[in-house]
Amino acid sequence: MRTFAALVVDDEAIARRNLRSALEQQPRWSVAAEADSGEAALEAARNLTVDVVFLDVQMPGMLGLRAAREMAKLSQSPLVVFVTAYDQYAVAAFDLCAVDYLLKPFDDERLGRTLQRVEQLLTVQDRDTTDAVGEALDYLENPRRPLHRLLLRSVGSIRVLPIEEVLWLSSAGNYVEVHHREGTDLHRIQLVALEARLPRRDFVRVHRSAILRVSAVREIRTVERGWTTAVMTDGREVRVSARYRDALIEALET
Numbered sequence: 001m002r003t004f005a006a007l008v009v010d011d012e013a014i015a016r017r018n019l020r021s022a023l024e025q026q027p028r029w030s031v032a033a034e035a036d037s038g039e040a041a042l043e044a045a046r047n048l049t050v051d052v053v054f055l056d057v058q059m060p061g062m063l064g065l066r067a068a069r070e071m072a073k074l075s076q077s078p079l080v081v082f083v084t085a086y087d088q089y090a091v092a093a094f095d096l097c098a099v100d101y102l103l104k105p106f107d108d109e110r111l112g113r114t115l116q117r118v119e120q121l122l123t124v125q126d127r128d129t130t131d132a133v134g135e136a137l138d139y140l141e142n143p144r145r146p147l148h149r150l151l152l153r154s155v156g157s158i159r160v161l162p163i164e165e166v167l168w169l170s171s172a173g174n175y176v177e178v179h180h181r182e183g184t185d186l187h188r189i190q191l192v193a194l195e196a197r198l199p200r201r202d203f204v205r206v207h208r209s210a211i212l213r214v215s216a217v218r219e220i221r222t223v224e225r226g227w228t229t230a231v232m233t234d235g236r237e238v239r240v241s242a243r244y245r246d247a248l249i250e251a252l253e254t
Helices: 013-024 038-047 064-071 087-095 108-126 130-141 191-195 242-253
Strands: 004-009 029-035 052-055 079-084 100-103 149-154 157-162 166-172 175-180 183-187 203-207 210-213 217-222 228-232 237-240
Touching: 004 013, 004 038, 004 108, 013 029, 013 108, 029 038, 038 052, 038 064, 052 064, 064 079, 079 108, 100 108, 149 183, 166 191, 203 237, 203 242, 210 237, 217 242, 228 242, 237 242
Parallel strands: 004 029, 004 052, 052 079, 079 100
Antiparallel strands: 149 157, 166 175, 166 210, 175 183, 203 210, 217 228, 228 237
């Protein structure tokens, strides 16, 4: 059974201890090391084999954002989950292709969703990449051919998802999370490459990391601090950037 190793980084000892305890209660998870600064985290990432770094943002010395940026340059770069009490760093974190952004305090259910997302990403990375390379070449050779279906590969199966069943798409590093009525699957391609193949009348970008099916938007809401969210037909909400809000409204009106 695949196991997962984590590096826990926080300048507060109690925060490291609590996260370590929560992770070690998971049967497939272990904590390979802890670090109390960005510099120490970067050194540990260079010398240890870890799958994911749970990284605080606001620390003395090297900030977590800079540490994540440096880790991304490593030949075997780990996935990054930011764990912080400061929500204003969320956009910058996702610009660095963070897997998730855990806002303190979080409960076991929220952590569980993060671990599930990390496990799914790592499992897809572990599989044989031959089919994925062939699919990527097809995108490059036929960049304007509209997509009619997505082939979503996981261990032991390939799901055929008609493009009409896609509700929205979100970036996850070199992958795309495909959200549909039955849940979410990973697709091995970058969002910008997939966007070029989507039917233009049916989909609209609402954030640098999210694209929505226009007909799947049920409501647009202005929430705390002036943020806008799109409520989808399945009840889930997607953040809409101010830069793309007008484009979404225009698409809904046509």
